[in-house]
Amino acid sequence: MNDLEILIAGVVALMGVGLYGLLFTRNLIKVVVALQILVKGVLVAMTAAGEASGQLNLSQTLIMTVIVADTIVAVVGLAFAVQVKRLFGTLDLQALSNLRG
Amino acid sequence: MEDMTAFTWMITLPLLASPLIYLLGRLVKQDGPIVSHWAAVIALAITWVPFVIAAKELNDSGPQTYELGMITLRLDDFGLLMAALSLGLGTLVALYSGPYMSAESGQEKYYTLLVIMIAVMMGLGCANDLFNLWVWFEGMAISSFLLVAFYHEQKPSLEAGVKYLVQSAVGSALVLLGISLVLGQTGTLVLDDIRAAAADSDILLAAGALFIIGFGVKAALVPMHTWLPDAHSQAPSGISAMLSGVVIEAGLVAMLRALGSLAGVSDSWGELLMAFGALNMLAGNLMALRQTQVKRLLAYSSLSHMGYMLLGLGVAIYAKESAGAEGGLFHMLNHGMMKGLAFLAAGALLYTLHVAAGDHSPLTISDLSGAAQRYPLTALGLSIAVLGLGGLPPLAGFMSKWQIFVAGFDTRETWIEALVVFAALNSVLSLGYYAPLVNRVYRLEPSEIVRQGKPMPVLMTVPTAVLALAIVAVGIWPDLLRWITEPAGKALLAAFGL
Numbered sequence: 001m002n003d004l005e006i007l008i009a010g011v012v013a014l015m016g017v018g019l020y021g022l023l024f025t026r027n028l029i030k031v032v033v034a035l036q037i038l039v040k041g042v043l044v045a046m047t048a049a050g051e052a053s054g055q056l057n058l059s060q061t062l063i064m065t066v067i068v069a070d071t072i073v074a075v076v077g078l079a080f081a082v083q084v085k086r087l088f089g090t091l092d093l094q095a096l097s098n099l100r101g
Numbered sequence: 102m103e104d105m106t107a108f109t110w111m112i113t114l115p116l117l118a119s120p121l122i123y124l125l126g127r128l129v130k131q132d133g134p135i136v137s138h139w140a141a142v143i144a145l146a147i148t149w150v151p152f153v154i155a156a157k158e159l160n161d162s163g164p165q166t167y168e169l170g171m172i173t174l175r176l177d178d179f180g181l182l183m184a185a186l187s188l189g190l191g192t193l194v195a196l197y198s199g200p201y202m203s204a205e206s207g208q209e210k211y212y213t214l215l216v217i218m219i220a221v222m223m224g225l226g227c228a229n230d231l232f233n234l235w236v237w238f239e240g241m242a243i244s245s246f247l248l249v250a251f252y253h254e255q256k257p258s259l260e261a262g263v264k265y266l267v268q269s270a271v272g273s274a275l276v277l278l279g280i281s282l283v284l285g286q287t288g289t290l291v292l293d294d295i296r297a298a299a300a301d302s303d304i305l306l307a308a309g310a311l312f313i314i315g316f317g318v319k320a321a322l323v324p325m326h327t328w329l330p331d332a333h334s335q336a337p338s339g340i341s342a343m344l345s346g347v348v349i350e351a352g353l354v355a356m357l358r359a360l361g362s363l364a365g366v367s368d369s370w371g372e373l374l375m376a377f378g379a380l381n382m383l384a385g386n387l388m389a390l391r392q393t394q395v396k397r398l399l400a401y402s403s404l405s406h407m408g409y410m411l412l413g414l415g416v417a418i419y420a421k422e423s424a425g426a427e428g429g430l431f432h433m434l435n436h437g438m439m440k441g442l443a444f445l446a447a448g449a450l451l452y453t454l455h456v457a458a459g460d461h462s463p464l465t466i467s468d469l470s471g472a473a474q475r476y477p478l479t480a481l482g483l484s485i486a487v488l489g490l491g492g493l494p495p496l497a498g499f500m501s502k503w504q505i506f507v508a509g510f511d512t513r514e515t516w517i518e519a520l521v522v523f524a525a526l527n528s529v530l531s532l533g534y535y536a537p538l539v540n541r542v543y544r545l546e547p548s549e550i551v552r553q554g555k556p557m558p559v560l561m562t563v564p565t566a567v568l569a570l571a572i573v574a575v576g577i578w579p580d581l582l583r584w585i586t587e588p589a590g591k592a593l594l595a596a597f598g599l
Contacts, residue, residue, distance in 0.1 A: 061171065076246050077267075098257065
């Protein structure tokens with residue numbers, strides 16, 4: 001395996017873990033963690049893309065920006081989690097399925 | 102800073118004003134909420150100056166560009182249409198929110214986020230590379246998460262916020278993966294350069310699919326729409342109007358920009374958009390038919406209207422004729438006005454009947470019985486909005502749907518003609534839930550809840566009246582908006598290299 005293939009394997013593994021977490025966990029904090037893992041997988045993909053196309057500077061700039069934006073999303077998600085725990089008394093997503101139809 | 106042109110001021114002015122709005126609201130002890138409300142209204146009113154100058158410059162000397170290091174912003178007619186929609190509805194919503202939010206705590210945050218959201222959506226229309234596009238898109242997403250869950254002490258709002266955040270975040274991760282694929286394959290992120298470099302490759306096809314799914318979450322393409330009815334019905338009504346009238350359209354604009362750069366990769370983008378359009382119309386209308394809550398009904402109707410826009414845009418990309426795109430973008434503007442008015446009028450009734458009494462329960466259709474006798478102007482506004490959405494002449498919605506349908510028939514392809522007939526039938530179907538609403542408002546005796554309703558604040562009547570007049574005016578003289586929709590449709594096709 002060359003470097004690029006190893007990176008791609010890493011992307012697939014990280015995104016797989018993230019998607020698995022999103023589909024099968026019901027705890028809101030774990031969902032936020034899964035989202036983070038998913039995005040980190042994408043960031044590895046972006047590094048690989050920068051390396052493959054010789055545009056490493058561009059991809060690094062993009063990655064730094066994505067990390068910042070994604071952290072804000074995680075912070076908002078965790079703030080929601082705190083509020084969910086306060087109002088619903090649980091972090092189980094099953095409790096958050098009252099709006100239907 | 103000297104080189105900044107009018108259109109960059111149009112984006113930066115609200116962004117610079119937003120922290121001031123927050124600080125003013127915080128620092129002024131007694132009248133903080135009122136101060137932040139008027140600060141937001143004034144900031145948005147001043148933003149109209151650079152907007153008008155930018156529109157004039159665009160008209161005189163073609164697309165404007167602004168470079169700051171690696172970042173390039175470019176205003177073309179398509180971006181101007183997005184800015185007009187965002188700023189136009191945004192200003193009215195800021196005005197409207199004064200009385201609506203008067204009893205809430207933390208209003209300075211509401212106005213700050215609203216102004217930021219309006220600014221980033223104008224920026225999104227001006228993005229010239231995928232990197233920029235994603236950053237503006239994410240900025241819009243984050244500000245709208247917080248606004249959807251603004252009633253954070255209400256269980257349903259929080260639930261809607263969580264659903265919206267998780268689905269949006271997955272969507273934006275998929276968009277990023279698509280951007281990585283494009284970067285790896287072409288070595289550039291500038292939209293025009295990608296279109297020049299893009300060859301027919303499977304990897305870029307996958308990137309296009311990721312863009313459709315990722316941006317499609319925000320544009321509420323069925324089946325990625327499940328966040329929409331919850332978010333639109335639980336957000337404060339002004340924000341519902343913004344979400345439905347501008348935010349989902351911004352998702353569509355982002356998708357079209359990204360797909361335009363990949364135009365050479367596949368010939369089927371147009372067909373794909375039309376297919377999603379048909380799905381959206383049917384699913385939106387069928388779900389709306391069985392709703393009992395007014396804002397939820399309007400939310401589902403947004404799905405079907407996204408379908409009409411997709412049909413027009415898909416026809417244009419498929420047939421390489423700008424008529425369909427002009428119709429689709431015309432409908433985007435009209436839908437912004439009509440759905441904005443519908444949510445604002447429904448929100449005004451929700452406010453006087455429920456919220457003003459400190460009650461956060463949803464507005465049901467049966468609450469509206471006889472509302473016209475007590476609130477004649479608001480009821481008239483709501484009726485104009487829903488009848489326009491249903492496509493009755495001579496209202497704005499009829500004109501844009503007509504233009505889309507004519508563009509479809511002009512292709513002389515049987516299956517597109519069948520699709521247009523399907524869309525027209527859907528339009529008739531939609532009257533099945535709009536007409537009973539109007540009937541209930543006008544012909545039934547006032548319900549107990551209407552009789553006990555609070556008086557309607559003037560600041561909430563003014564934006565609804567402005568929008569209602571605009572809808573009737575555009576319906577009677579559809580050429581009023583041609584100056585913006587015609588060049589925007591051509592600019593969109595130019596972005597697809599056609």
